[in-house]
Amino acid sequence: MELAPMYAVIQTGGKQYRVEEGTYLKIEKLELGTGDSIEFDKVLMIQTDDTVKVGLPFIEGGKVTATVLSQGRHDKIKIIKFRRRKHHMKQMGHRQYYTEIQITGISA
Secondary structure: OOOOOOEEEEEEOOEEEEEEOOOEEEEEOOOOOOOOEEEEOOEEEEEOOOOEEEOOOOOOOOEEEEEEEEEEEOOOEEEEEEEOOOOEEEEEEEOOEEEEEEEEEEEO
8 A cells, every 4th residue: 555645734825735845836925035944834734644633723833844946926917907888998917926935844
């Protein structure tokens, strides 16, 4: 029987992410430099070989560590507001900032 890989569900930037060791993520921007290490302590769930720990809402002592790879911006999205028959159209664009990280460790 093959063992399932260890994974965790973390919360950062108002979103939840399912992560495994070695996972690359683009999360909401964090004020950190390239190469810095970060610890996420808002761990909602950890799954090991055959056990699942679920927090209420977070797991006490649960920690996920990661390394910052880069800072950047996503592709531009276009926002168009258009009123038919009124000669009115408004165009805008938006590029969201992100921090790219790699998960280096999960501990319960």
